[in-house]
Amino acid sequence: MLDETPKRFDRIVAILIQLQSKKIVKAQELADRFECSLRTIYRDIRTLEASGVPIYSEAGVGYALMDGYRLPPVMFTREEVSSFIAAEKLMQKFTDPSLGTHYASAMYKLKSVLKSNDKDYLSNIESRILMQDAEPMFNDNSPNTLAVLFEGIAEKKQILLTYKTFDKEETTQRNLEPVGVFHDNNNWYFLGYCHLRKDYRQFRTDRIQGIKKTDVDFTIEHDSLETYLAENEKTIPTTKVRLLVQKKIARYLAHERKYHGFVSQKEIGDEIEMTFMSHSLQDGFPRWFLMFGDYAKILEPESLKTRVLELLEINKQRLL
Secondary structure (H helix, E strand, O other), X not given: OOOOHHHHHHHHHHHHHHHHHOOOEOHHHHHHHHOXXXXXXXXXXXXHHHOOOOEEEEOOOEEEEOOOOOOOOOOOOHHHHHHHHHHHHHHHHHOOHHHHHHHHHHHHHHHHOOOHHHHHHHHHHHOOOOOOOOOOOOOOXXXXXXXXXXXXHHHOEEEEEEEEOOOOOOEEEEEEEEEEEEEEOOEEEEEEEEOOOOEEEEXXXXXXXXXXXXXXXXXXXXXXXXXXXXXXXXXXXXXXXXXXXXXXXXXXXXXXXXXXXXXXXXEEOOEEEEEEXXXXXXXXXXXXXXXXXXXXXXXXXXXXXXXXXXXXXXXXXXXX
């Protein structure tokens, strides 16, 4: 039988570190992370308590360390050190300048506690990893967008937003209660309750012209971000679309198809039948289809075929 002692020791130490990282940690959260039973977590917690770690627990709430208890700084493994570099490069590309500066400061602190060999290891990796430039995700007039949003969400304070809409090209000022931030299709978005529209609205960060946190508290107790996004999906009408796509092309659509309501696919000889529930048969889906339309066939609906033909005719007239 394998000796589980080293594995259990590592898990107990990791549990203690996680208890230091959050105010409250649920037993189920620990069980999910370490892929073990709740019974195992209960046993490990009792082991920590027996060793003198002051853990406060409450049924139905979770575990917490007593205020003031801290372990000395922990050492990082070489694999953890490598992950810091990947995270730093991603932060440089996908966050605003303000948040990127804060992360760079945190990285200096992390590097300061590394062993000399690990510092050399880190330096060698840093010089070999490059993130290519992409389209700007933030307006130059608002370099601290994410930082302000994070503060507003954490402190439950309203933000004052200057926003430029995409369709009307008009700029408005709004007081918002930010609910959450998410990244989708190479853009950052946030959802918030808009006091101007008296409803929840979604905003794209590159259209934000200015943002600042106010001292005004939230007026509403908001549900989770996931709840609102799921409700929003349900309210937008969809239409079933079926395409027949050649196999050699279908594999190149794997990334983008999810943004067009992809549901399922099945092989039919040398072709792939794809099913979608599309939100946009007028512009989004037909224009995407034209990118690979010479290798595909629309099975349904007829309205999509008609719209594609309309777009082709428009293009034809422009070329004449």
